[in-house]
Amino acid sequence: MAGVELREIEIFLVLAEELHFGRTAERMHVTPARVSQTIKKQERAIGAELFKRTSRSVQLTPTGMVLRDGLAAGYRQIKEALSAAAAAGRGITGELNVAYSAAWCGTLVVAATDVFRARHPNCVVRIHESPLLDPIGPLRNGTHDVQLVELPIDEPDIVNGPVIFSEPRALVVPVGHPFAERDAVSLEDLSEAPMITPSGQPQYFLDHHYPRRTPKGRPIPRGPSTTAWQEVLALVGAGKGISPTCARAAQYYSRPDVVYVPFSDAPLVEYGLLWMATNSTPKVQAFTEILLEKADASAMGGTGQ
Known part of the structure; x- marks a missing residue:
């Protein structure tokens, strides 16, 4: 023929x-x-x-x-x-490596990945947990293509994508601590106990989430530094200090030796997408659009998270 x-x-x-x-x-x-x-x-x-x-x-x-x-x-x-x-x-082919920082981010990433795989079956998606120590490193060395993490991140070679969702803050304290009996704490209360802080984060990130002074200027004592979230919880549970976190951590990281107390006056924690400026590919953009869809569905009572 x-x-x-x-x-x-x-x-x-x-x-x-x-x-x-x-x-x-x-x-x-x-x-x-x-x-x-x-x-x-x-x-x-x-x-x-x-x-x-x-x-x-x-x-x-x-x-x-x-x-x-x-x-x-x-x-x-x-x-x-x-x-x-x-x-x-x-560009919707090959492999896409997606990372997340917190468990509640992981839930959303998994939901978005299911949709992405259905729409783009020729692209393999691999999901990773972003390390507390050097969270930007895997983006720069190419291990991760896109990350859903806590903001702010302000680096000249990294694109700040859209803010996906925001969450209220809480303070994780040891059982038996005076704060554990309260309905809420304030930012001024941070001056009353050593603050456990992570290592490997940019200084501006630490200043935003782990300040050295309260809004009224009172110094906040520093506790031990850590490289992993489970270390934070272990140190808090052992009475070595306190640590700010997202209020939703109480649902995902419940322990018998710690208590999560909500803040009454702290700003929300914003979670957004990051990728390298040199890696603004169609597959990264496609995943970003789907993640926003799932976040919107969750906000409206759907199954996004």
Whole structure:
């Protein structure tokens, strides 16, 4: 069938399935005459009838069956190749490494990943937990393509994507601490106990989340520094200090030796997406759009988180 176009192959395969010229024309958005002309052209090229036509029915001939079976597999391969090429042209292929900082961020990332995989099956998504120590490093060395983390992050080579959601703050204190009996604490209360702080974070990030002074200027004593969230909880539980966190941590990191007390006056914790300025790819943009969709669905009572 030299010179036969892909469209003509599609018409033949649809007619072989429908066995009806009118329905084939409707599916292919052409006239029945165009279907008939296409089949006659193919029959002339082959030198044999492909269909037996009567006023009541259309049936494949043995030659038509051979052609149908031979073309079907090849046509599927062609369609798959075209689809893969289109995805590659949009950049939605290969591998995407997505990281998150906190467990509640991970829940949202997993939900978004399920949607992303369904929409872009040619792109493999791998999910990672962002380390408390050097959270920006995996972006810079290419281990992570995009991260959902606490803000602020202000680096010239890193793009700050949209803020995905915000959460109220709480103070995690040891059981038996005077604050543990309160309904709420204030930022001024931070001067009353050593603050456990993480290592490896930018100084401006520490100043925002782990300040050295209260709003009225009272100094906040420093406690031990840590490199992992579970170390923070262990130190707090052992009475070595206190630590600010997201109020939702109480749901995900419950322990018998710590208590989460909400702040009455602290600003919300904002969570946003980060990626390298050199890595603003279509697949990063596509994942960002889906993550926003899932966050919006969660805010409206859906299943985003």
